Amino acid sequence: MSHKSSLRYVIVLFVLSLFLSLSVNPVQAEVKIKFWHAMSGNRIDLLKGLAEDFNKTHPGITVESQYVGSYNETLNKTIASVKAGNPPHIFQLYEIGTRGMIDGGMIMPIGDIAKPGEVDWEDYVDAVMSYYKVDGKLYSMPFNSSTPILFYNKTAFKKAGLDANKPPDTWSQVRVMGKKIMDSGAAEAGITWNMHCWYFEQWHAVQNAMLVDQENGREGRARKVLFDGSAGVNIVKWWTGLEKDKIFLNTGRGWSNHRKAFISGQAAMMISSTSDVTQMTNAFNQKGWDLGTGFLPRPDAVPRQGVIIGGGTLWMTKDHPQEELKAAWEYLKWISMPKQQVIWHKGTGYFPIRKSAMKLLEKEGWFNKFPNYKVAFDQLLETKTSLSTSGALIGVFPQLRDAVQSGIEKVYEGKATPEAALKEAAQKINKDLENYNSLFK
Secondary structure, eight states: OOHHHHHHHHHHHHHHHHHHHHHHSOOOOOEEEEEEEOOOTHHHHHHHHHHHHHHHHSTTEEEEEEEOSSHHHHHHHHHHHHHHTOOOSEEEEEGGGHHHHHHHSOEEOHHHHSOTTSSOGGGBOHHHHHHHEETTEEOSEEEEEEOEEEEEEHHHHHHTTOOTTOOOOBHHHHHHHHHHHHHHTSOSEEEEEOSOHHHHHHHHHHTTOOSBHHHHHTSSOOOSBOTTSHHHHHHHHHHHHHHHTTSEEEOOSSSSHHHHHHHTTSEEEEEEEGGGHHHHHHHHHHHTOOEEEEOOOBOTTSOOOOOOOEEEEEEEESSSOHHHHHHHHHHHHHHTSHHHHHHHHHHHOOBOSBHHHHHHHHHTTHHHHOGGGHHHHHHHHTOOOSTTTTOOOOTTHHHHHHHHHHHHHHHHTTSSOHHHHHHHHHHHHHHHHHHHHHTTO
């Protein structure tokens, strides 16, 4: 064979091998996934960083993480984008949106895309799974789960002559300790939390009481509210009674003023989300104060039942090309894995949704070093799974929250008794439920 023939032969073999390699492993077009979320502040960069880590380890998929506003704003923008034909593949929504999402017809249930044995669902915290499962099917991927806990200023407790290692466990203890703190001059107010129906819902669960009929909306669409019963009246009487006696500092609606009052030392105790642990820890370190955490205080005569998970969850929208749905599902699986859940927990205070993530934290001594993070886990793990603690499913949940909040504000202002305020709110929401349910007849 001549030199030219030999060279030609080598070139032909090279071209043929290149053709065959391209045939076996064709170059795939990059799949872009839009992820819209409602996490503000430093959590924007945290979620962006997680998406970038995923992109580096998953060639061919690019997840674009974008903050689009509050939960309500994220929902409204997602609905608008669905109508316009360009929805995000993944969006974040508060836990109370579950019934509306199931009924709305715009989502792809996780239970319909997950293959049997693909995910170890037994590794997920029971209380989390029980909320997002409806009729045995998982509809969304749990992500940023939280519960309300008590935060307290140990430094102020010591100044008031209280045991800094024993926060109040009951409503009466909150009142007694709060008054002692005020009388001693350790703080202007005993306790604060923001005007939000979430606490009203939690104290229902603590009493093993349900918000609505139809087994808390889990045996069918709710038709009538139950929150105007004795459990609800007891909550409002205690809440507004503390405010009347100035033990409770009323900071109004929103999620900033009660935090500011606690961080400034104006109030010695605060009830808020577990997701505030990191922020409160950093703030107290700067002040040189000692921070403590405890379970959500309960009514004195009621054995503790537990709490309902709050926070948000991740939903997939349907009607995307199959390769995009698969890519979105890959990201949902990845972000819920133990390593990512540990990163998310440390950066926020939201508790990991997987038991194995908790074990990783325990193994590295995280809770020994930062015990205030562990209270949320202990409270959740001690929760007794029931229809009450699994949380209500209500198609008009945002309206319910607003009606209850407005009712409590009327009691603050002396315009209604707890009984009358809740009865008025119940009448309004019962009408809203009737209108909602009429859409499905």
